Amino acid sequence: xxxxxxxxxxxxxxxxEGSRVAAIAAGEAGRVTPMMExxxxxxxxxxxxxxFYRMGDFYELFFTDAExxxxxxxxxxxxxxxxxxxDIPMCGVPVERADEYLHRLIALGHRVAVCEQxxxxxxxxxxxxxxVVRRDVIRLVTxxxxxxxxxxxxxxxxxxxxxxxxxxxxASEDSRFALAWIDISTGEFRVAECERALLSAEIARLxxxxxxxxxxxxxxxxxxxxxxxxxAVTPLARDVFDGATAERRxxxxxxxxxxxxxxxxxxxELTAAAACITYVERTQIGNRPPLSRPLRESAGASMAIDxxxxxNLELMRTLAGDRRGSLLDAIDRTVTAPGSxxxxxxxxxxxxxxxxxxxxxxAVACFVGDMPARAETRSRLDAAPDLGRALSRLAVGRGGPxxxxxxxxxxxxxxxxxxxxASRKEMPPEIAEAIQAxxxxxxxxxxxxxxxxxxxxxxxxxxxxxxRDGYDKTLDETRALRDESRRVIAALQARYAEDTGIxxxxxxxxxxxxxxxxxxxxxxxxxMAAPLNATFIHRQTxxxxxxxxxxxxxxxxxxxxxxxxxALGLELETFERLTASVIAQSASIKDCAEALACLDxxxxxxxxxxxxxxxxxxxxxxxxxxxxxxxxPVVEQALSREGTPFVANNxxxxxxxxxxxxxxxxxxxxxxxxxxxxLRQNALIAILAQMGSFVPAKHAQIGVVDRLFSxxxxxxxxxxxxxxxxxxxxxxxxxLNQAGERALVILDEIGRGTATFDGLSIAWATVEHxxxxxxxxxLFATHFHELTALAGRLARLHNATVRVKEWQGEVxxxxxxxxxxxxxxxxxxxxxxxxxPASVIERAKVVLARLEQxxxxxxxxxxxxxxxxxxARPPQEMPQPAEDLLIAAIAALNxxxxxxxxxxxxxxxxxxxxxxxx
Ligand code: ADP
Ligand code: MG
Numbered sequence: 008x009x010x011x012x013x014x015x016x017x018x019x020x021x022x023x024e025g026s027r028v029a030a031i032a033a034g035e036a037g038r039v040t041p042m043m044e045x046x047x048x049x050x051x052x053x054x055x056x057x058x059f060y061r062m063g064d065f066y067e068l069f070f071t072d073a074e075x076x077x078x079x080x081x082x083x084x085x086x087x088x089x090x091x092x093x094d095i096p097m098c099g100v101p102v103e104r105a106d107e108y109l110h111r112l113i114a115l116g117h118r119v120a121v122c123e124q125x126x127x128x129x130x131x132x133x134x135x136x137x138x139v140v141r142r143d144v145i146r147l148v149t150x151x152x153x154x155x156x157x158x159x160x161x162x163x164x165x166x167x168x169x170x171x172x173x174x175x176x177x178a179s180e181d182s183r184f185a186l187a188w189i190d191i192s193t194g195e196f197r198v199a200e201c202e203r204a205l206l207s208a209e210i211a212r213l214x215x216x217x218x219x220x221x222x223x224x225x226x227x228x229x230x231x232x233x234x235x236x237x238x239a240v241t242p243l244a245r246d247v248f249d250g251a252t253a254e255r256r257x258x259x260x261x262x263x264x265x266x267x268x269x270x271x272x273x274x275x276e277l278t279a280a281a282a283c284i285t286y287v288e289r290t291q292i293g294n295r296p297p298l299s300r301p302l303r304e305s306a307g308a309s310m311a312i313d314x315x316x317x318x319n320l321e322l323m324r325t326l327a328g329d330r331r332g333s334l335l336d337a338i339d340r341t342v343t344a345p346g347s348x349x350x351x352x353x354x355x356x357x358x359x360x361x362x363x364x365x366x367x368x369x370a371v372a373c374f375v376g377d378m379p380a381r382a383e384t385r386s387r388l389d390a391a392p393d394l395g396r397a398l399s400r401l402a403v404g405r406g407g408p409x410x411x412x413x414x415x416x417x418x419x420x421x422x423x424x425x426x427x428x429a430s431r432k433e434m435p436p437e438i439a440e441a442i443q444a445x446x447x448x449x450x451x452x453x454x455x456x457x458x459x460x461x462x463x464x465x466x467x468x469x470x471x472x473x474x475r476d477g478y479d480k481t482l483d484e485t486r487a488l489r490d491e492s493r494r495v496i497a498a499l500q501a502r503y504a505e506d507t508g509i510x511x512x513x514x515x516x517x518x519x520x521x522x523x524x525x526x527x528x529x530x531x532x533x534x535m536a537a538p539l540n541a542t543f544i545h546r547q548t549x550x551x552x553x554x555x556x557x558x559x560x561x562x563x564x565x566x567x568x569x570x571x572x573x574a575l576g577l578e579l580e581t582f583e584r585l586t587a588s589v590i591a592q593s594a595s596i597k598d599c600a601e602a603l604a605c606l607d608x609x610x611x612x613x614x615x616x617x618x619x620x621x622x623x624x625x626x627x628x629x630x631x632x633x634x635x636x637x638x639x640p641v642v643e644q645a646l647s648r649e650g651t652p653f654v655a656n657n658x659x660x661x662x663x664x665x666x667x668x669x670x671x672x673x674x675x676x677x678x679x680x681x682x683x684x685x686l687r688q689n690a691l692i693a694i695l696a697q698m699g700s701f702v703p704a705k706h707a708q709i710g711v712v713d714r715l716f717s718x719x720x721x722x723x724x725x726x727x728x729x730x731x732x733x734x735x736x737x738x739x740x741x742x743l744n745q746a747g748e749r750a751l752v753i754l755d756e757i758g759r760g761t762a763t764f765d766g767l768s769i770a771w772a773t774v775e776h777x778x779x780x781x782x783x784x785x786l787f788a789t790h791f792h793e794l795t796a797l798a799g800r801l802a803r804l805h806n807a808t809v810r811v812k813e814w815q816g817e818v819x820x821x822x823x824x825x826x827x828x829x830x831x832x833x834x835x836x837x838x839x840x841x842x843x844p845a846s847v848i849e850r851a852k853v854v855l856a857r858l859e860q861x862x863x864x865x866x867x868x869x870x871x872x873x874x875x876x877x878x879a880r881p882p883q884e885m886p887q888p889a890e891d892l893l894i895a896a897i898a899a900l901n902x903x904x905x906x907x908x909x910x911x912x913x914x915x916x917x918x919x920x921x922x923x924x925x
Pocket of ligand 2: 682755
């Protein structure tokens, strides 16, 4: 049965393949080989996947699968016989390198069904010459269900996310969604409900590798465009999202009696969680990853940050898409991959509850204050492998000897670390609990693994040789027999050389012939003649050599092969037994893995704090926002690499006495002064504080921010094919509609993407709305100096500017944020710094001088030039904004330049504007 519908040609096999295969299978069956018949049967059960069909040492692909894969992977497309008169396109990838090819196919959005041989070809032959080796799909490889290190980024979680919503009835306008997400490679499993308005922010936070939704939800008009804008969304048949069977599917996976075992999950959450489970079961086919029970995240537990804000603030990656230069990169001092993943998780989802934040900060503070404990922790963790992912691979049957070793080393490192830390005095709860979890795995397990595993381990268990000599007596004997036989072969070669008098006679081995005797062509004649031909049986003649076998050699070979087989069989038995004892402890190993990650994060953040002189923030339930001596964590590090100091700045958005609503800072100043940097650093400080990190400031006191918005004017979003101004306005609208009193809003040069007066009016109205309606804390950087006049009227608006000095006609940026408004733009000075030709600079100065002489309210023919600021008018002179704008609009008219028709239009426009205000 097909699991999914093809999403797009890129995501599955192009449409039509299924029917073509079916036609071949059905029609003229007599001319279809049994193997091809088997292929077609398996393929038609997995029409949406590329089928990796195992044949010996290769996975082969046929028909359009082959064409797709050869294009995608750049591998040779060949033909394999004919079916129904047509050539069958074929290509193959060697089993040993399959991971690499899978990785590329998955990254391109394909899904792959891996079909293995389920029996030895010899078994099949016993059933008759024509019988086919039994094969079946053992796993579907999809972007959200990967476990291999080679397919995963060690420092990032890879989530499978299920999105469910209640069946829409005409009556109910239910806008709730339930999300459930699993990282199959670590066993993490979470559920949460969320409002429609927060859906995309939640998805942006999780950055799932794959999203599953029901067919119905996939094609819902409201969301269809959104789903298609995401990288891997898989629509599934309704049964996967069936609410009626959800509880049963979940309880049976976890083998519990009722869903109460999971705490209080809503029916919708159960549905999403069950969809995840069903998808995991269908893709893993019989293998059971060690999933934790679904843990509920309460709505609002983390700061909501939408996709655009994450992008603007470059939290996880820069706008160019690199990790380098992002906030995550700047603060990541972890020494283990799981630690790095946990740090990224915390950064994506800053907390909103002061108590939980303080708990994390206590742990960091403990390591800040105890330098030896920090050093000890970090050096011990350095040796700790990725326990969680090793465990998952073992559990789904894809583990190797290295994974067993990883469990051993991880468990031992955890126990050592716990011992080392336990001797220290009082530890804050987060660390104390982590230490306890580090002790959970049974010590016997590590001891057993140490005893069993050899010092040098092969990559795959099938290579054998991973069980230590002396661990298993039978294995030792079998190995001795195998090695002894090899010595006997060496002796045999010497004897044959002696008997025949052919000194160059060699016994060699290859995969086709097995062991054989090899002599040069010249000696070959003698061996083929009497009497030696009684002993030497001719096998092969090559250009320069002739090859023989003997009865004795054949017998020896069988003995060696069976000893080697038996040795490998014994090793594999040991492997399975050890794996089983690891899995039996998966709960405590997982807890231990989490604890190690937690200790890594706490000590790494402490390391960062002391290295870069960060301070512990105070986070509380107020609406305060006080940052003293704040710095931009990324810019500061970049500047310090060049030896340039970063100028620290204060920011205070706290509500004035007796009010609850925070302040808005309006920041003016020339280009390059540091406005954007200042805005972002305060947003980043809020994020760092709430994720439980120290912050780049002397002192910070922050009332919990529940939502963070950051917008940059005229952001380029050509990728989505919208005008930049449209994007800016859509995003601004979202903020004005959504920001509540606990929000923090960062607006950088909003209103830039349109004509000056339009832009100014929009910026003006936006500030008013933020102040009067949203009542949130906000930072607004603008080149519209006119806006500073608003401070006279809006009680909680504060003007700030970034200081510059003019020195011999050059502008010097001091990067210092001070109260007040910028006196002018220094645009020409900045242009000069940028290297504009001197003639242009001179001309611009002349134009500017003229502009400044003109009556400011009636510039002639320069309406669209940027507004160079006149000194702000005193507040008492400020008319109401509506009138002000109307006057401004009239002032902007230049009757001499208007055609009669334009004049009429202008008149209508003014009339309309006036009517609105009335
Ligand atoms: P604006 O938004 O005002 O045009 P930016 O914030 O983009 O200016 O800053 C321009 C450059 O000035 C930054 O790239 C940075 O190198 C430098 N800069 C900004 N703020 C500071 C600061 N506080 N201390 C030192 N250098 C700064
Ligand atoms: Mg800027």
